[in-house]
Amino acid sequence: MRSVELEFRAAGASAQEAYERVRDFARYPELVATVRKVTVHPAEAGSPLLSDWEVDFRNGVLCWSEEDVFDDTALTITFSQTEGDFETFDGQWEIRADGAGASAVRFSAKFDFGLPSLAGIIDPVAERVLRETITDILRALLDQEAN
Numbered sequence: 001m002r003s004v005e006l007e008f009r010a011a012g013a014s015a016q017e018a019y020e021r022v023r024d025f026a027r028y029p030e031l032v033a034t035v036r037k038v039t040v041h042p043a044e045a046g047s048p049l050l051s052d053w054e055v056d057f058r059n060g061v062l063c064w065s066e067e068d069v070f071d072d073t074a075l076t077i078t079f080s081q082t083e084g085d086f087e088t089f090d091g092q093w094e095i096r097a098d099g100a101g102a103s104a105v106r107f108s109a110k111f112d113f114g115l116p117s118l119a120g121i122i123d124p125v126a127e128r129v130l131r132e133t134i135t136d137i138l139r140a141l142l143d144q145e146a147n
């Protein structure tokens with residue numbers, strides 16, 4: 001199983017502001033060209049959100065559906081693929097205060113395509129694409145440089 005972790009500091013956004021921006025998944029296609037489509041299905045209060053994703057990958061498109069659990073107190077978003085192109089794909093967004101009026105966003109994810117014979121070829125590319133896409137999204141959302 002492959003993993004991706006990155007930390008992003010936003011000097012001009014409080015933790016609450018950064019959390020509100022990150023949780024607005026439907027806006028992601030406006031921010032970066034590699035995210036083709038995100039469909040967010042409304043959830044009942046206290047229930048997980050369901051979202052469908054289409055993201056450019058090499059010469060094709062990765063598609064998956066995920067369950068998103070928002071913790072508005074802890075400022076975390078936990079996600080887990082429910083169906084799609086990955087064998088498994090899950091992770092978390094964590095947002096915390098990082099100085100006066102600043103915040104830090106930590107993204108972590110683990111994924112597996114379930115193709116052991118191709119893992120050495122596909123997994124490093126997927127890791128790079130995921131890291132670049134998340135960095136681009138966070139730069140667009142928070143207008144800062146990643147660490």
